[in-house]
Amino acid sequence: MAYALQQLINGVTLGMIYGLIAVGYTMVYGIIGMINFAHGDVFMVGAFLTLIGLTLLGGFGITSVPIALALAFIAAAAIAAVYGWTIERVAYRPLRGSFRLAPLISAIGMSIVLQNFVQVSQGARDLNLQPLIPGSIRLMNQGGFAVELSWMQVLISVVTLAILAVFTWLVTRTPLGRAMRACEQDLKMASLLGIDTDKTISLTFVIGAALATVAGLLFLLYYGSINFFIGFSAGIKAFTAAVLGGIGSLPGAVLGGLAIGLIESFWSGYASVPYKNVAAFSVLAIVLIFLPSGLLGRADVEKV
Amino acid sequence: MPALLRLEGVTAFYGAIQALKGVDLEVNQGEIVTLIGANGAGKSTLMMTICGTPRARHGSIRYDGQDITQLATHEIMRRGLAQSPEGRRIFPRMTVHENLLMGARGHKPAEAEAAMAEVFALFPRLKERLAQRGGTLSGGEQQMLAIGRALMSRPRLLLLDEPSLGLAPLVVRQIFGAIRELNRATGLTVLLVEQNAFQALRLAHRGYVLVNGAITMAGTGADLLARPEIRAAYLEGGH
Numbered sequence: 384m385a386y387a388l389q390q391l392i393n394g395v396t397l398g399m400i401y402g403l404i405a406v407g408y409t410m411v412y413g414i415i416g417m418i419n420f421a422h423g424d425v426f427m428v429g430a431f432l433t434l435i436g437l438t439l440l441g442g443f444g445i446t447s448v449p450i451a452l453a454l455a456f457i458a459a460a461a462i463a464a465v466y467g468w469t470i471e472r473v474a475y476r477p478l479r480g481s482f483r484l485a486p487l488i489s490a491i492g493m494s495i496v497l498q499n500f501v502q503v504s505q506g507a508r509d510l511n512l513q514p515l516i517p518g519s520i521r522l523m524n525q526g527g528f529a530v531e532l533s534w535m536q537v538l539i540s541v542v543t544l545a546i547l548a549v550f551t552w553l554v555t556r557t558p559l560g561r562a563m564r565a566c567e568q569d570l571k572m573a574s575l576l577g578i579d580t581d582k583t584i585s586l587t588f589v590i591g592a593a594l595a596t597v598a599g600l601l602f603l604l605y606y607g608s609i610n611f612f613i614g615f616s617a618g619i620k621a622f623t624a625a626v627l628g629g630i631g632s633l634p635g636a637v638l639g640g641l642a643i644g645l646i647e648s649f650w651s652g653y654a655s656v657p658y659k660n661v662a663a664f665s666v667l668a669i670v671l672i673f674l675p676s677g678l679l680g681r682a683d684v685e686k687v
Numbered sequence: 688m689p690a691l692l693r694l695e696g697v698t699a700f701y702g703a704i705q706a707l708k709g710v711d712l713e714v715n716q717g718e719i720v721t722l723i724g725a726n727g728a729g730k731s732t733l734m735m736t737i738c739g740t741p742r743a744r745h746g747s748i749r750y751d752g753q754d755i756t757q758l759a760t761h762e763i764m765r766r767g768l769a770q771s772p773e774g775r776r777i778f779p780r781m782t783v784h785e786n787l788l789m790g791a792r793g794h795k796p797a798e799a800e801a802a803m804a805e806v807f808a809l810f811p812r813l814k815e816r817l818a819q820r821g822g823t824l825s826g827g828e829q830q831m832l833a834i835g836r837a838l839m840s841r842p843r844l845l846l847l848d849e850p851s852l853g854l855a856p857l858v859v860r861q862i863f864g865a866i867r868e869l870n871r872a873t874g875l876t877v878l879l880v881e882q883n884a885f886q887a888l889r890l891a892h893r894g895y896v897l898v899n900g901a902i903t904m905a906g907t908g909a910d911l912l913a914r915p916e917i918r919a920a921y922l923e924g925g926h
Contacts, residue, residue: 564780565781568780569778571760574759574760574764576769577765681780
């Protein structure tokens with residue numbers, strides 16, 4: 384019982400990080416119908432930028448954790464936003480209107496570029512950060528097994544849910560969100576209504592990159608160790624989460640993330656750690672057989 | 688007075704296919720002008736070319752005295768033009784309310800409210816369907832929504848492409864009545880593309896005939912209606 388509860392807490396935390404990355408996949412897919420395979424690497428770059436920022440701030444003698452985190456995050460998110468904008472401008476926009484696979488291949492190329500750039504400039508070894516947000520609550524103690532909920536885990540869930548709420552509001556209630564959905568449904572019609580579609584798409588990439596940086600920051604703080612390859616594995620999991628939840632749906636992305644996180648955590652806890660990915664992807668395959676549009680995906684009937 | 692919209696020698700291409708072959712056309716402030724022609728003559732291409740998509744390859748398009756030929760579509764549409772395009776192109780997964788708001792891009796909420804009230808006065812049906820998704824509306828309702836959305840920006844020039852396509856005669860009459868009423872009451876200038884040449888020419892002040900991407904005839908609505916070649920080509924035999 385205690386063990387299961389601990390697995391639940393770990394799984395939810397992991398799922399929230401996947402969900403946060405998945406939101407970026409799903410937003411970009413939602414607007415231009417393209418899987419941005421470089422998104423996982425933008426997340427990785429975000430984690431590196433945060434680490435560099437924290438190190439620099441430490442060097443300047445800023446040691447207050449909240450201030451250092453806030454400053455490092457703002458700088459990292461700003462730089463990542465520029466990254467996101469540039470990737471779209473350089474690698475995807477010239478291919479818009481081309482055949483569907485072209486931007487996908489370009490995205491994989493972009494992903495490799497980012498990975499190799501970080502590997503060369505930062506080295507291939509793990510970089511570490513000492514825990515900045517220590518402490519936990521002991522929930523229960525059963526036969527010597529203590530169930531712990533760390534403040535870091537609380538922070539991850541709170542941040543993810545807050546971002547989900549803000550972005551759901553943004554997409555469903557604001558003029559920018561309406562413009563994004565209009566671009567998704569009919570790009571040419573959106574421009575006929577005076578929407579600068581290129582700008583709207585760029586903004587989506589900028590927002591996606593900033594979100595990936597939040598995820599990168601949380602990942603760095605939670606695991607305390609990053610390398611150039613984290614974007615690949617986390618990116619694939621988050622992409623899976625987005626598909627599982629129903630690609631294009633924001634709550635679906637977080638729900639899918641939670642599902643993947645929980646499966647991984649419980650499978651690792653009760654079955655076998657090496658097979659945790661097999662378990663997660665098997666569930667994806669099974670769900671997609673019965674719900675091809677994912678858990679919360681749309682299956683509208685449209686009149687023509 | 689200079690024309691509100693003037694096209695001179697406009698050509699347009701889809702890939703290697705030339706869809707417009709040097710079109711000259713004028714629409715004056717306060718007029719209803721109709722463009723008639725057979726399927727594939729280039730009527731819808733002309734409407735889209737005015738909006739910069741596809742862009743005119745030769746010639747010039749002037750709106751309100753200014754050259755808009757090279758502007759991006761969204762920049763053109765922010766100058767007081769609105770189009771209700773071929774195929775309606777309403778946003779299927781947005782509600783009627785959201786579709787209408789999309790038409791009022793850049794307007795203050797109070798202005799959008801006022802414009803929406805005007806649209807409801809014209810098409811009360813839309814008010815009943817406000818929370819319904821665009822994709823679930825009937826064809827006639829979608830057409831009303833497409834026109835209503837175009838009117839939300841309170842345009843000076845309304846480009847109306849085939850508003851009668853696939854609609855019941857009663858709905859067609861209602862939509863044509865609405866166009867006439869808007870023109871009379873607010874002085875709205877309208878460029879209307881229609882296959883239903885008889886009704887379009889009766890409604891319009893002037894008309895152009897487009898054949899294979901070129902204008903072959905122009906005149907007042909009554910004048911064109913009286914011409915035997917028009918009657919033979921576009922009016923008799925089913926329309």
